[in-house]
Amino acid sequence: MARYFEYIDQHKERFEQELFDLLRIPSISAVSSNKGDVRQAAEFIREQFDQMGLNGVQLFETPGNPVVYGEYMDAGRDKPTVLVYGHYDVQPPDPLELWETEPFEPTVRNGDVYARGASDDKGQAYTHVKAIESWLKTEGRLPVNVKVIIEGEEEIGSPNLVPFLQEHKEMLACDMVLISDTSMFDKDVPSITYGLRGLAYMQVYVQGPNRDLHSGTYGGAVQNPLNALCEIIAGLKDKDGVVQIPGFYDDVIALSDEERAESARLPFDEQAFKDSLAIGQVFGEKGYTTLERKSSRPTLDVNGIWGGYQGEGAKTVLPAKAGAKISMRLVPDQDPKKIAALFTRYVHQIAPAGVTVVVEEHHGGHAAMTDLNFYGLEAASQAFEDVYGRKPLFTREGGSIPIVADFKKVLGADSILMGFGLNSDAIHSPNEKFSLEDFHRGIKTSARFFEVLAGVKA
Ligand code: BES
Ligand code: ZN
Secondary structure, eight states, rough: OOHHHHHHTTHHHHHHHHHHHTTTSSTTTTGGGGGHHHHHHHHHHHHHHHHTTTTEEEEESSSSSSEEEEEOSOOOOOOOOEEEEEEEEBBOOOEEEEEEESSTSOOTTTTTTETTTTIIIIIIHHHHHHHHHHHHHHHSSSSSSSEEEEESOOGGTTTTTHHHHHTTTTTOOOEEEOOOOSHHHHTTBOOEEEOEEEEEEEEEEEEEEOOOTTTTBBBBBOOHHHHHHHHHHTTTOOOOOOOOTTTTTTOOOOOOHHHHHHHHHHHOOHHHHHHTTTOOOOOOOOTTTTHHHTTTTTTEEEEEEEEEEEESSSSOOOOOOEEEEEEOOOOOOOOHHHHHHHHHHHHHHHOOOTSSEEEEEEEOOOOOEEOOOOOOHHHHHHHHHHHHHSSEEEEEEEOTTTHHHHHHHHHHEEEEEEEEOOOOOOOOSSSOOHHHHHHHHHHHHHHHHHHHHTTOOO
């Protein structure tokens, strides 16, 4: 057995304890009062990089949260250079009351660690950190050149990372990017994700009268902003789940027959999917399968909506304003800016008279695809097979990691999405978890990947 494998087995407990230490830091990028925690998480990783013997270790300041950097460039110029990317920031833990145990007090139940960020992305990003440590501590070297960046703004759309890439283009030059921030197809069914969706995120404000009104005195004579908002939202999609914004589908690359056939061959259990969510029926764009709907077709969803009285009992009131947050998941070649503009125009067009509507654009990002013939995927596939005992599936996923498209655009590098999470990890939800077995296997897969890659010809 390779020495790095032995090391990974021997240090299993310590790796877990260290991950738990990282999980205790509430590095929520969306909440400004957690700024100090976010920095503390960055410092924690920087220390790790220092201790394990990476070179050039540095916290790069940005106008937002720092990027942690470290490298090992002594494998030789004939060896490929892998840029490992991950994020140490997490989503807010709300709603807090639905957590069985505290979100920032990692707790192990049935072999899973429960904490915000356990799967997305501290646990997954940490697999590579520990894989690199295992190589350096046993062999004193890595078989390929490695650069690592762990950022702190992924969950808010990586606003400062694109400028960072542009500014440090030389430093980050690489042959490929390695990322673990996605999911396996199922438990014990490893997979490599070759497609991610893009995103356009919008906020709609509807303003009616200058104050809340008595719904008896004024109701029926004044446009109600909440009713108006509902009318707008109802106009965005039809009953078949088709987005009604003119031009929305114009740039969508249709799924090829071949890709549809491949997707249909994946071992997807629709009944289990429904059971796991306690829904009697699936819903989505007519003419597409559930897998296609959730990964390779564009869609639109309300993420939040507000207005009017939400307290106990009934209050007869006509609210002065209402609002909603709406996301659109995009596929190649939809452009988030163009989609945002089309959305804005259409919302104004269908808004009923009597209210003022303001549409704002939040962060977004392009969809990303990795060419299935990319040689790095072969090494990743081999590494999975060596550790999991079976070849990974190649899948598309519906989530977004906007920086993946920028890695391609700015650095010219394809990304290998080597996910160790599960769809049931409840990322962004209460009771997020990560399997410690997959944490362990993830470390081994990453360590093995570096070795296999060193022997593969580009
Ligand atoms: N790890 C996720 C992305 C992901 C989720 C990929 C599920 C594949 C399957 C990532 O941290 C994330 O949540 N991204 C955001 C991006 C947004 C904030 C720009 C997302 O997808 O909502
Ligand atoms: Zn993530």
